[in-house]
Amino acid sequence: MGLDSSAMGARWFEAAAKSLSSPLHIQLPFRETGFFSPDNPLAFGYRIDLKQGQRLSINVSGRSNPYGKIFIELWGPGRRNNGLELLDYADSTGKLGYEAGSDISLILRLQSELLAPLSYDLEITAGPSLAFPVSGSGNNHIGSIWGDQRDAGARLHEGIDIFGKRGTPILAASEGRITSVREGGLGGKTVWLRPSGKDITLYYAHLDSQLVEAGQRVSTGDTVGLLGNTGNAINTPPHLHFGIYGNAGAVNPIYYVRKETAKPAAITGNAAWLGKTARTSSRQSLLTTTGAKTNGPVLDKSTYLVVTAVTGAYYKVQLPDRSEGLIPVSAVTSLERNIETISNPKPAPLLFAPLAGSAIVTSNPPSTLPVKARFNGFAYVDNGNLRGWLLIQ
Numbered sequence: 268m269g270l271d272s273s274a275m276g277a278r279w280f281e282a283a284a285k286s287l288s289s290p291l292h293i294q295l296p297f298r299e300t301g302f303f304s305p306d307n308p309l310a311f312g313y314r315i316d317l318k319q320g321q322r323l324s325i326n327v328s329g330r331s332n333p334y335g336k337i338f339i340e341l342w343g344p345g346r347r348n349n350g351l352e353l354l355d356y357a358d359s360t361g362k363l364g365y366e367a368g369s370d371i372s373l374i375l376r377l378q379s380e381l382l383a384p385l386s387y388d389l390e391i392t393a394g395p396s397l398a399f400p401v402s403g404s405g406n407n408h409i410g411s412i413w414g415d416q417r418d419a420g421a422r423l424h425e426g427i428d429i430f431g432k433r434g435t436p437i438l439a440a441s442e443g444r445i446t447s448v449r450e451g452g453l454g455g456k457t458v459w460l461r462p463s464g465k466d467i468t469l470y471y472a473h474l475d476s477q478l479v480e481a482g483q484r485v486s487t488g489d490t491v492g493l494l495g496n497t498g499n500a501i502n503t504p505p506h507l508h509f510g511i512y513g514n515a516g517a518v519n520p521i522y523y524v525r526k527e528t529a530k531p532a533a534i535t536g537n538a539a540w541l542g543k544t545a546r547t548s549s550r551q552s553l554l555t556t557t558g559a560k561t562n563g564p565v566l567d568k569s570t571y572l573v574v575t576a577v578t579g580a581y582y583k584v585q586l587p588d589r590s591e592g593l594i595p596v597s598a599v600t601s602l603e604r605n606i607e608t609i610s611n612p613k614p615a616p617l618l619f620a621p622l623a624g625s626a627i628v629t630s631n632p633p634s635t636l637p638v639k640a641r642f643n644g645f646a647y648v649d650n651g652n653l654r655g656w657l658l659i660q
Contacts, residue, residue, distance in 0.1 A: 270381055279308035279381050282589075286312030286376050287342060287351060291583070291593070292556040296392040298531035301576030301583065302541035303337070303379035303387075309575060309585070310378035315391065317367040320511075320523030322396040325363040325375060328388045335383025341365060342374040366396045367522075368466070386541070394527040397440035397462070398487050400471065400509050401429045401494065406526055410506065413519040425517035426470070426510035427524075433505040435494040437471055439485040440524060448477050454508065455498025458491045467518070470510035473500040532579035536596040540574045540582065546640040547572065548600040553592035554581070563592050569606050571621075571640035571647050574599065587621050587642050602649070605637040609646060609657070617655035621645035628655040 270276045290312030303309055317323055327339050336358045343365075345352025351374065355363050365373065379385045401408065411428035441462035449457045454472030458479060461468050475495025479485065496505045511520040547570045553563035557578070566586075572594070576583035581593040611634055619626040621642045636648040636657065645656045 275308060276381065279310075279378075282308050282310040283376070283378055285589075286310035286378065287374055288349065289555075289591075290314040290374050290376075291591070292316075293391070294556075294558045296527075296529055296531040297390070297557065297578065298534060299389045299576050299578040299583070300534060300538050300541070301377075301387055301389065303383065303385045304542045304575075305382045305384045307573065307585075308381060310376060311576070311583075313375040313377075313391070315373045315375060315393075317365075317371050317373065317393060318522040319367055319369050319518060320396055320520065321367050321393045323363075323365040323367070323373070324392050324394070326390045327357070327361060327377065329386060335380035335385060337385055337387055338376075338378045338380070339363060340376045340378075342376065343371060390531060392527065392531070395522065395524045397469075397523045398438065399524050399526060400438050400440045400469075401431055401507055402436040402438055402490075404429055404431055404435070406528070409521075409525070413521060426472075426508050427520055428506045428508055430504055430506040431494050433475055433494055433496075435505075436490040437474060437492040437494055437507055439487055439489045439491050440469055441465070442486045443469075443484075445479045445481055445483045445485060445491070448479060448481050450477075450497075453499045455500065456492070456495065457498075460485065460491065466514055468512045470508075470512060472508035472510070473497050473506060475505070534577055535580045536577035536582050538577060540599070541576065543574055544602055544640075545572055545574055545582075545584075545599050546570060546602060546606075547594065547598055549598050551594055551598045553584075553586075553590070553594065555592050557581070557593065564590075566594075567641065569641050571642045572599070602639040602647075605639060606641075607638045608635055609638055609648070609659075610635050611657060615657055617648070617653065617657060618645075619655060621647070621656045623658075625656070629653065632657070 292314045339357045341355045341363050342351045343354045408429050409427050410430045443460050443462040446461045447459040456474040456477050458471040458477055473496050474492035477492045479491045494505050511518050547566050550568050552565050555563045572584040574582045575585055580596050582599050584594050585591050616630045617628040617632040619628055638646045639649050640647040646659050
């Protein structure tokens with residue numbers, strides 16, 4: 268239909284590119300409800316930082332999507348597209364996952380089909396990519412972490428210690444193959460497990476007994492041994508030393524197995540505001556990172572905006588210059604009341620947008636007009652029959 272070469276199509280592609288170059292930096296876990304308006308082409312980008320060993324889970328569900336698709340894309344470091352490459356994608360509603368083999372920053376992009384009015388619910392979480400290796404245990408049983416000093420600082424701890432009752436089952440944290448069962452040295456009784464499809468090896472040390480053999484195939488949750496304190500742990504309480512080794516040596520195992528307990532913040536904003544115009548009720552910073560207090564431009568009171576999504580206690584908004592960010596729910600108010608009435612005796616033309624050279628709505632507006640909001644030296648006016656922007660004299 269030639270929409271790709273239309274003005275609306277150009278804005279759609281511009282929004283797509285901007286979502287990758289200027290994504291919102293979010294903290295996990297994250298939940299958002301949003302709306303794509305058919306007359307305002309948008310694309311939302313989210314920068315997600317992962318630690319080695321974490322598994323990312325993205326779930327997009329549409330509350331009412333009879334008119335078109337939402338495109339869901341996960342991008343990571345690459346040589347094309349300004350240093351990015353497409354890792355995975357889905358259409359409309361779906362789930363994406365990614366397992367971090369190293370510390371990495373990813374970008375999630377959501378964009379609706381052009382001219383389609385679509386609502387969505389988004390949830391992003393990160394958790395361990397391996398099962399917890401000690402039966403009945405959890406984060407509170409981890410008593411020593413990566414990098415702790417050993418032998419009066421002569422060496423550093425290359426793993427984590429998980430404490431528990433002697434004889435507690437030690438579990439396969441992944442399906443795979445037992446590559447070695449040994450006894451002696453610092454680790455005492457040890458088991459080595461190579462997970463299927465991963466370039467890492469799991470190391471279980473200080474076992475009281477080993478219950479597998481080299482070459483044996485195991486499934487996640489199978490018992491590989493029993494908790495003890497053999498080797499150089501003979502004078503410490505029973506615990507499992509759990510290590511992970513990659514091609515370059517030992518890596519921090521904590522993010523591979525630590526159970527995530529945090530939940531996404533409850534959404535306190537009103538979803539009925541999605542797609543609606545509004546204004547700031549006080550002077551506020553436009554946030555570009557969730558969890559930050561001030562990290563963007565400061566907006567004056569009564570700044571015009573469009574609400575595009577709601578996450579936690581924040582509205583995601585777009586300004587007339589198409590810049591985007593977060594504003595506290597408490598700092599956004601409707602345009603129902605006038606903030607002032609201005610006189611336009613000359614009269615100056617009423618413009619379609621707050622830009623010099625914008626299309627003219629009318630060259631002969633009324634001499635007095637109610638002001639609903641402001642932006643960059645312009646006043647947004649609306650008397651019920653006529654709306655547009657006036658350059659403030």
